[in-house]
Amino acid sequence: MGVTGGRKVLLYGLGRSGRGVARFLAREGRRAEWHDAKPTDEDEALMRELSFPRGDVSGVYETVVAAPGVPIDHPDLLALMARGAEVIGEVALAARSRPDLPLVGITGTAGKGGTTVLIGHLLRAAGLNAREGGNIDPPLLDVVDEAEVAVVELSSFQLERVPGLRLPVAVITNLGVDHLDRHRTVGAYHAAKLNITAGQEAGDVLVLPVGLDVPTRATVRTFTPERITLTDGREVLPMAELPEGIHPANAAAAVLAAEALLARLGCPVDVETLAQGLRTARPVSGRFETVARIGDVRFIEDSIATRTLAVEAALTRAPTPIAWLVGGRDKGADLAPLREAARGRVARVVAFGEDGEQLARALGLPFDHLPFTPGMDGDGVMREAVDLGFAALEGRGTVLLAPIGTSFDLFRDYKARGESFARAARALAARETTGEVRA
Template identity: 75%
Template sequence: MDGQRAGQRELRETQLGRILIYGLGRSGRGVARFLAAEGLQADWLDARPGPEDTALVADLGFGPGDLSRPYSTVVAAPGVPIDHPDLLALAARGAEILGEVALAARLRPNLPMIGITGTAGKGSTTVLVAHLLRVCGLAALEGGNIDPPLLDVVDRAEVAVVELSSFQLERVPGLRLPVAVITNLGIDHLDRHRTEAAYHAAKLNITAGQTADDVLIVPAGLQVQTRAKALAFSPDSLALADGRLILPTAHLPEGIHPANAAAALLAAEAMLLYLGRPVRPDLLAAALRSAQPVSGRFETVARLGNVRFIEDSIATRTLAVEAALLRATPPIAWLVGGRDKGADLVPLRAAAEGRVVRVIAFGEDGEKMARELGLPSETVAGEGGDEVLMNAARAGLAALQHTGGTVLLAPIGTSFDLFKDYRARGESFKQAARALTTQTAQPAEAQA
């Protein structure tokens, strides 16, 4: 056995040569752990490593890198732009630039992977596909852009279900996916990709390595150039590829978007067929009925009478916010705020028409975005993010006190003005909504 491991390590060393991990963080730490488990050495570079980063690489015995060294393989973190000067210089000297997904595919070529991308819904669809496959008896694990990193699950998964961002898809040379999903294509990350065409080109790398034996799942009406067999899904029909209906959309659990469910169903079926496993409509229907929404994605976090509080803090893309507005039960008090990322507000005005009764603006650019939306609005403030969202939740509840409806956090703006990330913002809103509903539900004498 020791001889076999040594042989495998020598093969990996031949495949990858001298390795540099460029950028640590969540993805880079996953790469470091994986390479160490393979018995491989690597250098690392990060402009601002955190304490967790430096502790890990020190524990693994990985030393700081030097751009003058002759690296064969550079595994770059998704957050590092593809045209970063250091990466361009390394590539000019012969280094191959990879991401964690390409590394996983190269070193685990026999692991079946489903790749899922899109402007909105890719995370929820990823979790749902893995759930469907587990109910059908496969040891499916999700990873990639969603926690955990892909390389943390490749040795425990029978099938890897991989959420892929446009950043990750910029560096996937040679990636071939037997099953790939595009949930939708909108506009996002123009600060990184600069143009809509470049952003879409990165997304479409998901199918670049596919062949006629592979399957690409796309929304009905989206035309994509691909060599794969294209299957279209619709939010109106939870059906298999041959048209067999599995479940009425009305039977989906609260918080599961029909479009995500329809795409996930086709992806699970395609992977089962790829592996030669039976497709059981009864199991797939049961899996859809038992699916749970991903925390922080259109999640009902509190109720008070006929008012529901929905947390969708991750909704900063036009498509995601539009979907939230159309799914929420009107009338809606819509919480809008954070740091403006240049989202297209025109479709949101149309989606809000006749559904939103008041916009509650908060944070750095909330008031500006509310003005651009041109809807009845008020602005709230506070000392720190938690107080701001408590005041926003309170204002939303007040706007619906006579009618009922939905207090919806679908903020459009990023979270970085008041919080470290969208999760922290969502958790703050969740705590505010629960505290507010508990206080309001108490009898008057108990509050005195």
């Protein structure tokens, strides 16, 4: 069932995704009401511009389009469902509204953003007008009318509300542990992730890492981070030729997904075109990105690395010795694999933020600690952390921001935290170059 102008629709939760839904419905000439417990000035201004009135959460609606940040078991959503509402998200709305638009969906505990961008890049190299959206900027509904193919990063939050979604091509990069503060159990988290393939049928393709067993009706194609190949085993590009910052596993998965979608659309699959696409790929900003260098020390920003798999990958890839910036708000990540990954690679931990000290102590590594006070200046804390990290290295290695904790203790979001790290690193590099000493 779609969302049409004659049905009563409630947007529950605004923010980036909700604003995208609102703009889309307005373009379609559809009406909606809205509710947000803490709307921003930007949210309210857009609702006034679109003439969308505030809704009544105690009312009756046929469709509720809920923002990803709202838990599926939120009391308001449960009450709305009890009164007959169907709760969906932005992705389900897009799929229902544009049923002829091919969607490639990507999820996973780590690597989904980089793989999403890489698939889009490869499809454009092959001549398709592919646009990325979803959990990655921009919202999916902002691109559905411009795209020939939409490549959609899907979080577990989004995948809680995709009833009936069928993807011709889906990718699961990996399954680890994350978001237990939201899903409560690993089983519930994995179940949400596996909704990416729940609607797939024979003839659809599911791309998985070797060794991951997932129940599905789709055709399974597996990848390893050791080789980048097509389904028939032909090598697309040697790993040594990948650009800096492109993760081998992401590249291997992206090639198989691009191949599957091209074949589905009846487009040629040319090895050299895909190889050239990989050679010209660039890492996603804010995902294991070198933002500054001082001699043989590089500063790598991976602020989004709050999941065990993502942090472990960063520790494994970063040149040693590593000064590891750890902190933020603890979200319950499994630290045991990180203690092993850090062994012999991390020279010093710099702990910052609300739970930085307890994370550092649990890691069992030598650390410096910056005391936390609510409301303190995040940029100032980050400058001190970067300075301490650089001082802990002896002229070579990596100052790595792979923080484990969420950003909400000191920053608006992970992007703001990453931008703060980049500014601090570049400022330090400038001071070192000019010989300036900061007071």
